[in-house]
Amino acid sequence: MYIEPKILERINTWLTPTFDQETQSKIKDSIALHPEEIQDAFYKDLEFGTGGMRGIMGVGTNRINKYTLGRNTQGLSNYLHEQFPNEQLKVVIAYDCRHNSKSLAKVVADVFSANGIDVYLFEDLRTTPELSFSVRHLECHCGIVLTASHNPPEYNGYKVYWQDGGQLVPPQDADIVNEINSLAYSEIKFEAQEQRITMIGKEVDDAFINASVKNGNFTNQQAKDDLTVVFTSLHGTSITTVPETLKRAGYTNVHLVKEQEVPNGDFPTVKSPNPEEPEALKMAMELAEKVNADIVIGTDPDCDRLGIAVRDLDHKLVLLNGNQAMLVMTDFLLKQWKKEGKLDGNEFIGSTIVSTPMVEVLASSYGVEYKEGLTGFKWIAKMIKDFPELDFIGGGEESFGFMVGDFVRDKDAVTSTLLACEIAAQAKANGSSFYETLLQLYISHGLYKEHLVSITKKGMEGAQEIKQMMIDARENPLQNINGSKVIRIEDYQLSKAKNFITNTVEDIVIPKSNVIIYYTEDGSKIALRPSGTEPKIKFYMSVNAPLSSIEAFSKVDEELQDKIDAILKDMNLS
Numbered sequence: 077m078y079i080e081p082k083i084l085e086r087i088n089t090w091l092t093p094t095f096d097q098e099t100q101s102k103i104k105d106s107i108a109l110h111p112e113e114i115q116d117a118f119y120k121d122l123e124f125g126t127g128g129m130r131g132i133m134g135v136g137t138n139r140i141n142k143y144t145l146g147r148n149t150q151g152l153s154n155y156l157h158e159q160f161p162n163e164q165l166k167v168v169i170a171y172d173c174r175h176n177s178k179s180l181a182k183v184v185a186d187v188f189s190a191n192g193i194d195v196y197l198f199e200d201l202r203t204t205p206e207l208s209f210s211v212r213h214l215e216c217h218c219g220i221v222l223t224a225s226h227n228p229p230e231y232n233g234y235k236v237y238w239q240d241g242g243q244l245v246p247p248q249d250a251d252i253v254n255e256i257n258s259l260a261y262s263e264i265k266f267e268a269q270e271q272r273i274t275m276i277g278k279e280v281d282d283a284f285i286n287a288s289v290k291n292g293n294f295t296n297q298q299a300k301d302d303l304t305v306v307f308t309s310l311h312g313t314s315i316t317t318v319p320e321t322l323k324r325a326g327y328t329n330v331h332l333v334k335e336q337e338v339p340n341g342d343f344p345t346v347k348s349p350n351p352e353e354p355e356a357l358k359m360a361m362e363l364a365e366k367v368n369a370d371i372v373i374g375t376d377p378d379c380d381r382l383g384i385a386v387r388d389l390d391h392k393l394v395l396l397n398g399n400q401a402m403l404v405m406t407d408f409l410l411k412q413w414k415k416e417g418k419l420d421g422n423e424f425i426g427s428t429i430v431s432t433p434m435v436e437v438l439a440s441s442y443g444v445e446y447k448e449g450l451t452g453f454k455w456i457a458k459m460i461k462d463f464p465e466l467d468f469i470g471g472g473e474e475s476f477g478f479m480v481g482d483f484v485r486d487k488d489a490v491t492s493t494l495l496a497c498e499i500a501a502q503a504k505a506n507g508s509s510f511y512e513t514l515l516q517l518y519i520s521h522g523l524y525k526e527h528l529v530s531i532t533k534k535g536m537e538g539a540q541e542i543k544q545m546m547i548d549a550r551e552n553p554l555q556n557i558n559g560s561k562v563i564r565i566e567d568y569q570l571s572k573a574k575n576f577i578t579n580t581v582e583d584i585v586i587p588k589s590n591v592i593i594y595y596t597e598d599g600s601k602i603a604l605r606p607s608g609t610e611p612k613i614k615f616y617m618s619v620n621a622p623l624s625s626i627e628a629f630s631k632v633d634e635e636l637q638d639k640i641d642a643i644l645k646d647m648n649l650s
Contacts, residue, residue: 079107079111079114079115080115080119083115083118083119086118086137087103087107087114087118089261090103090118090135090136090137090143090261091103091104094260094261094262095143095261099135099141099143102134102135103135103136106135114136115536116136116138116535116536117134117135117136117137117138117139118136118137118138119138119536120137120138121137121138121144121257122137122138122139122140122144123253124244124249124253128233128234128235128236128243128244129148129233129234129235130224130225130227130231130232130233130234130610131144131231131232131233132230132231133175133176133230133231133232140176140180140224140231140232140233140234142180142183142266143261143264145180145183145184145222145234146183146184146187146261146264146266147256147259147261147264148234148256149183149184149187149188149220149264150187150191150256150259150263150264150265151252151253151255151256151257151258151259152218152236152252152255152256153187153188153191153193153265154191154255154259155251155252155255156193156217156218157191159217160217163217164194165192165193165194165217166193166194166195166196166214166215166216166217167188167193167194167195167196167216167217167218167219167220168195168196168197168198168207168210168211168214168216168219168220168276169181169184169185169188169195169196169197169198169207169219169220169221169222170198170201170202170203170204170206170207170210170219170220170221170222171198171201171202171221171222171223172201172202172203172204172221172222172223172224172312172313172377172378173201173311173312173313173339173340173341173377174222174223174224174229174231174232174341174377175229175232175341175342176232177201177222177223177232177341178200178201180222180232181197181198181220181222182197183266184220184222184234185197185268185273186266186267186268186273187264187265187266187268188272189268189269189270189272189273190265190266190267190268190269191265192269192272193272194272194274195272195273195274196210196214196216196274196276197273197274197275197276198275198276198277198280199275199276199277200277200316201313201316201339202281202313202316202317203313203314203316203317203378203379203380203489203490204221204223204225204235204313204378204379204380204486204487205284205379205380205484205486205487205488205489205490205491206280206281206284206317206490207219207220207221207237208237208241208242208484208485208486208488209241209283209284209287209483209484210276210280210284211237211238211239211240211241212239212240212241212485213280213283213284214276214280216239217238217239218236218237218238218239219236219237219241220234220235220236220237221234221235221237221378222234223235223377223378224377225376225377225378225380225381226348226349226350226351226352226376226377226381227610228348229341229342229343236252237485237486240457240460240461240485241457241484241485241486242453242454242457242458242460242461242485242486243452243453243454243457243485243486244454245454245455245457245458245587246587281316281317281320284317284490285317285320285321285324285490286324287483288317288321288488288490288491288494289321289324289325289494291480291481291483291491292325292480292491292492292494292495292498293325293326293494293498294408294412294498294502295498295501295502295505296505297326298505299501299502299504299505300325300326300327300328300497300501301326301328301329302501302504302505303327303329303370303371303497303500303501303504304329304331304367304368304369304370304371305322305327305329305330305331305369305370305371305372305373305497305500306330306331306332306333306360306361306363306364306367306369306371306372306373307319307322307330307331307332307333307360307372307373307374307493308332308333308336308337308357308359308360308372308373308374308375309332309333309336309337309339309374309375309379310336310343310346310349310351310356310374310375310376310377311336311338311339311340311341311342311343311344311345311346311349311377312339312349312375312376312377312378312379313339313377313378313379314375314379314489314490314493315332315337315338315339317379317490318375318379318489318490318493319332321490321491321493321494322493322494322497325494325497325498327497331363331364331367331369333359333360333363335359336359336360343377345359346358349376349377350376351374351375351376351381351382351383351476352381352383352397352398352475352476354395356374356383357372357374357383357385357395360372360373360374360385361385361393364385364393365393370386370387370500370504370509370510371384371385371386371387371496371497371500371510372384372385372386372393373385373493373496373497375489375493376476376489379489379490380453380477380486380487380488380489381398381475381476381477381487381489382401382476382477382478382489382492382493382496383395383396383476384396384401384496384510386500386509386510386511387509387510387511388511389511389512389515389626394511396514397474397476397526398431398472398473398474398475398476398477399431399432399434399435399474399524399526400514401472401476401478401496402427402431402432402435402472402473402474402478403432403434403435403438403514403517404499404510404513404514404517405470405472405478405480405492405495405496405499406425406435406438406439406469406470406471406472407438407513407517408495408498408499408502408513409469409470409480409495410425410438410439410442410444410469413469414442418467419442419443419444421443422465422466422467423444423445423466423467423468423469424439424444424445424446424447424459424463424466424467424468424469425438425439425444425445425446425447425469425470425471426446426447426448426449426455426456426459426460426468426470426471426479427446427447427448427449427456427471427472427473428448428449428450428451428452428455428456428473428474429448429449429450429451429566429568429586429591429593429603430451430473430474430591430593430603430605430614430616431472431473431474432474432524432526432618433524433601433618433620434517434521434522434524434620435472436448437521437522438517438521441520441521444469445466447459447463448586449586450568450586450587450589450591451473451475451589451591451605452473453471453473453477453479453485453486453487454486455586456471456473456479457485457486459471460482460485468481468482469481472487473487474526474528474616477489477492478492478495479491479492480492480495496510499513512626515623515626515629516626518623518629519623519624519625519626522620522621522622522623523620523621523622523623523629523632523633523636524618524619524620525618525619525620525633525636525637525640526616526617526618527616527617527640527644528614528615528616528617529614529615529617529644529649530607530612530613530614530615531612531613531614531615531649532610532611532612533611533612533613534611535611538611539611542606542611542612542613543606545604545613546590546592546604546606546613549592549604550567550569550570550592553565553592553594554594554647556596557594557596557600557602557643557646557647558596558600558639558642558643558646559646560596560597560598560600561576561596561597562576562594562595562596562597563575563576563577563595563596563597564576564577564594564595565592565593565594565595566584566591566592566593566595567584567591567592568584568586568588568589568590568591568592568593569588569589569590569591569592570588571583571584571585571588572584589605590605590606591603591604591605592604592605598619599619599620600617600618600619600639600643601616601617601618601619602615602616602617602618602643602647603615603616603617615647615649617640617643617644619636619639619640619643620636621635621636
């Protein structure tokens with residue numbers, strides 16, 4: 077099979093003495109036996125996306141391995157020395173349950189230490205929110221977590237957090253990427269200064285769990301005793317933190333899914349360890365029926381996102397989507413702040429451009445400022461950093477993530493799990509339920525219904541197909557969707573929003589991103605966005621209608637589903 081000269085040049089670089097014999101042998105075998113795979117492994121460098129760098133593990137520039145992560149870490153070390161020339165630098169490193177996470181975390185620690193940087197390395201797997209917390213708790217200059225979140229087992233990843241505990245944002249991310257790209261692999265310092273590496277564990281765990289309980293605990297003990305909870309870690313890191321957090325908060329009736337309790341990078345009991353997928357919570361739902369649980373919660377491998385199932389009006393378990401969970405959590409926090417007399421006009425709620433528009437309506441009803449950013453919690457963390465004069469109440473996005481207060485600066489499924497239990501416990505004590513609380517919000521603010529379509533396109537050809545789909549959307553924008561006229565188009569790559577009613581063009585002030593959003597005359601919203609961490613293009617839909625009563629919910633919900641189905645058909649997505 078023909079290999080392009082540019083790709084062959086990259087491959088040959090990895091066959092030099094800079095790279096170990098094992099790596100060179102694997103490359104030679106792949107050239108002989110799997111030429112297509114070797115092309116994909118070398119046709120580009122792995123890139124930083126929405127949630128850091130993620131990729132398939134293996135040899136090559138487009139793979140996660142000791143050399144690609146070593147180069148990242150060397151570039152980051154150089155950048156830290158430039159930014160803080162007269163300080164003793166400190167970093168903290170965590171890792172999840174994935175294959176090779178522990179050994180890759182040690183490689184990263186070695187490279188930092190070889191560059192004269194003091195390293196706090198967790199003794200074993202820990203959650204992403206604990207890493208975010210630890211950056212500020214340990215007064216570090218940055219933090220790293222080795223994780224691929226909910227991606228398949230063959231993936232791993234590398235997320236970078238700055239001094240504020242939030243992930244990298246522009247312009248720092250580009251500056252660091254430029255620093256990394258300017259490096260030759262031969263410049264990586266792999267020889268550790270072991271005395272600079274300190275193992276950490278229980279002391280930091282206790283500080284994090286106590287902070288989580290402090291920020292997410294609002295309910296009396298009787299209500300907690302009356303709530304039955306089923307929790308699953310889906311073979312991930314949350315087992316290290318969530319059960320203990322619930323216990324310290326006073327929950328006495330928590331049932332763990334034993335078959336999914338042991339961390340395992342193969343995720344043997346699920347097709348995907350993603351709590352957005354109903355199948356991932358199947359075993360938890362079965363246990364919930366046995367113990368008559370009020371609420372079921374599952375977290376992804378690094379414990380930054382959570383899936384929640386609750387009893388509907390017919391006492392059947394239903395899985396909430398990320399928008400629904402975010403709405404109930406946001407409203408609960410707003411109510412608590414109002415009850416405690418803490419709302420004085422200097423607070424805000426944060427969310428993202430592809431999440432439900434209802435969260436802005438909700439914040440407005442309390443007189444609280446609403447801020448919106450690009451997809452990813454790094455943008456919500458940036459809001460906290462950019463507006464220190466405002467108090468951050470909470471925030472979330474549609475992809476099953478939520479953040480309670482600002483002590484963690486990324487989505488935090490530990491505290492959000494506790495918060496969900498608090499909501500369920502209080503509602504049950506008041507003769508209501510989590511689900512009924514959601515319906516009451518719909519009656520107050522309108523029933524908003526969202527739908528997500530993800531189309532996977534793998535490899536070089538897939539990346540080109542996704543690129544072409546976005547080019548087509550820009551060059552030939554839709555004028556009508558499902559018979560409703562498009563009245564506004566926002567193009568976040570061009571930073572322009574065109575209003576077709578007033579025939580005016582406005583500047584979009586948030587950073588550029590490859591996203592296009594259509595708004596139609598009938599109130600529908602459709603967003604197109606290539607994923608920043610997976611080989612996918614995503615279509616986000618939101619429709620809404622007034623809701624007069626709980627009794628009318630099923631009918632109105634069905635009508636909105638019919639509308640979504642019609643939009644999917646009209647856009648050739650069904």
